[in-house]
Amino acid sequence: MSRPERPPLGQRPPVLEMIGVDKTFNGDVVALNAMSLTVNQGDFISLLGPSGCGKSTALRLIAGLSLPSRGKIAWAGGQGENDLGVVFQEPTLMPWATVSENVWLPFRLRGQPYAAVKDDVLEALKLVGLEKFQNAYPRELSGGMKMRVSIARAMVTKPRLILMDEPFAALDEITRFRLNNDLLKLKEAIGCTVIFVTHSVFESVFLSDRIVVMAARPGRVIREVIVPAPYPRDEEFRTSADYAALCREASAALHEAMGEHA
Amino acid sequence: MSLTDTRATAAEPVALDAEDLRRLRLQRFDKIGKWLLPLAVLILTIIGWDRLVVWNDIPHYILPGPGLVWTTLVTDWAMLFEALLVTLQITMMALAVAVIGGVGLAVLFTQSRLVEMSFYPYAVILQVTPIVAIAPLIFIYVDSRTAGLLMCAWLVAFFPVLSNTTLGLNSADHNLRDLFRIYGATRWQTLRYLRLPSALPYFLGGLRIAGGLALIGAVVAEYVAGTGGIGSGLAFRILEAGYRLNIPRMFAALLLIAVTGVVIFAGLSFLSHMLLRKWHESAIKRET
CATH class of the missing domain: 1.10.3720.10 (MetI-like)
Structure with a gap:
């Protein structure tokens, strides 16, 4: 497989734009410096960088959980009710609610009764392979299964953008690989747009078509690596020479990011 | 025990080892002891109380049995x-x-x-x-x-x-x-x-x-x-x-x-x- 030139990323309509976004805490700690990023429909973007590079801060800003100190974050066509789905590093499920009740949550908070959205909830659970566990409680599930429920909850409303904050960091590698594969299948199935925070080079190359490499102190974007390999990607891609070359490239960018302040 | 017997037991689901047995014994003890021990204390206390009153001839307006x-x-x-x-x-x-x-x-x-x-x-x-x-x-x-x-x-x-x-x-x-x-x-x-x-x-x-x-x-x-x-x-x-x-x-x-x-x-x-x-x-x- 030869590496094609840049894929037609530019043809995708934008979803969200970050323009010169700064975030400082207490006026002097610069968490994020002049970050600009255009997220297009169907993009799978990884934010890759060492700890303290502001990748989680960027996610919180996009989620609206904190406000930029300078610059702006603009949603194409304005903000709406169904902009976001979020997956945290922890599964973050409500332990008192069953799996299906957890997945129902985004609808429930919009005032939609379970009966009205039951099909969507079951569909989402089916996509993550947990339709048989709809009446289970989170404590009865393994770590990987809990994460699947969390992913089902994030995508059940088919939001414009899904934010994932190192969702697989706490899982063992076997589970992590499987969830990586499944996440890509899911992405193909529902065509979602994802921003995925990670500190794993391998994960970012396998999953994304754009890797935004960030550096710390101050947190900033230093490079964007394009991963031109077509989807669907599978285990074959994970062992290909292309993959290895891309990992080297991303890794070099990451070293550059870490070297600058060493 | 003959050699064949040993083989037969080895093929069975793994037998309980000494540690398992000890744990089981402890569990059984916990289960019973949780009820039995307080009950024993209660009975002993009542008997002791009764004997104390009877043996010392304590009048009931001081300590009734x-x-x-x-x-x-x-x-x-x-x-x-x-x-x-x-x-x-x-x-x-x-x-x-x-x-x-x-x-x-x-x-x-x-x-x-x-x-x-x-x-x-x-x-x-x-x-x-x-x-x-x-x-x-x-x-x-x-x-x-x-x-x-x-x-x-x-x-x-x-x-x-x-x-x-x-x-x-x-x-x-x-x-x-x-x-x-x-x-x-x-x-x-x-x-x-x-x-x-x-x-x-x-x-x-x-x-x-x-x-x-x-x-x-x-x-x-x-x-x-x-x-x-x-x-x-x-x-x-x-x-x-x-x-x-x-x-x-x-x-x-x-x-x-x-x-x-x-x-x-x-x-x-x-x-x-x-x-x-x-x-x-x-x-x-x-x-x-």
């Missing part, structure tokens, strides 16, 4: 049971009001920092002031005896509900709170679907303490109120029996109060178990 206490309990049952119902009624009403007041205040506190900052110190002051010191004043200003008793019992019982529920409401998972914010949840939705369920285990812990305290509050208030006659609770019966040197009846009434306290605690523990058994760590048996 367990047999006499039991007979008194049976003969005075009608009067004691009526008194128990009175005390129990005050206790239950106080507990109910403590739950309503405690949870209500806790919700108010978490919904408004202003209210919390203004009133929390006074909730603490009410709690740390001994009820025996406040009770006489209450009975001066409150005409209805029942209302006075209720107020005393409530004062003692509501604080654990308040402080535990406040803690619980504030201990909702931070990521879940963020998630609710991202999904644009209203204040009411966050309270109803996130904070209240998070607070449930804490509330139930507070409730178990409050149940015992409500009984203590009711009994202490009766001592202070001290009015006799019909419609008096167990505490008054104890006082009255004390004046008449009817020590066996004092013991019988005391026994009833203690049993009531245990029953309240067990009932609330059971309630807690039933409400939490599906999801909360405290109610889940380890599966190993």
